[in-house]
Amino acid sequence: MYYDASRRTFDCEPTLTDSEVLRFCREGYLHFEGIVPDEINQRTCDYLNGKIPLDPCYMPDGMTEDELARIRDTHEPSSILLEDWFIENVLLNPVLTGALRSLLGRHVGLPVLVSNHRIECPKESQPWHHDADHLFGPEVNFVEVFYFPQDTPDEMGPTEVTPGSHVRTTRRTQEERGVLCSGPAGTIGLHSQCILHRRGESTASGLRHMLKYSYWRTVPPARDWVVEPEFDFRHADYGGHGTARYVAHMFYWLCGKGDDFRIIGGQAWPWKSVNQIGPSYGFGHTEGYLPDWRGNSDDDYAR
């Protein structure tokens, strides 16, 4: 692990393989249960509940101790990003950073803003939503992370996501279920900011903190994660009708090959079925089309 405190970036060995990076492109999230030590989870809760003093590792330009104390008590307690113990054990957690390094390249930028989604359980679920300012596209210039510093089983209303909904506008009724990102204290999830999600319904009692923040790309994309010698771009699993073209485009972009990507439509690559008797046509075409990321989107970003 190399941590550059002056630039607030880190570098480390990537841990995700081709198949795992493609899975992120297909599903839009990853989930790591209980990866932060209990002592740090407790300290995080104590910090957020105002039980331990501030101890910033440096004072950001234009800020004061009083300002940091004010920030700590808001719904955006970003002062926690300046605590050495939080940087070392949460922001630079080895399991998390290996995945981030795989998706965001070298010299990953650390978060500058934290949201605390603090709720008193029990509570009904939130409506399904794409977050404000989401932007559909093949680029993975940042990923959002959420951290549960206390045990967050299904009954405590963990984040609920709809796998694969990060590539286009998706609507679901309240009754439809997704995947609950539950886990013991120290569970961290990582997802595309575009994914359809909500706070799940909670039925237990108690205070639930959830810290949410983004890590940032600072270098162009390249396939410098754990390359699988047998990985085959032609036969890889990009998912089903309607989304495979977006997933494949995102994977090619991450490989640094976004400009080479073309599709010809229909049942051609990157779509395939287990029932076909030969490989899909259309792989490797240099002329063709790109998925229309903006056409079906209501994210308010222009082409």
Ligand SMILES: [Fe+2]
């Ligand atoms: Fe949200």
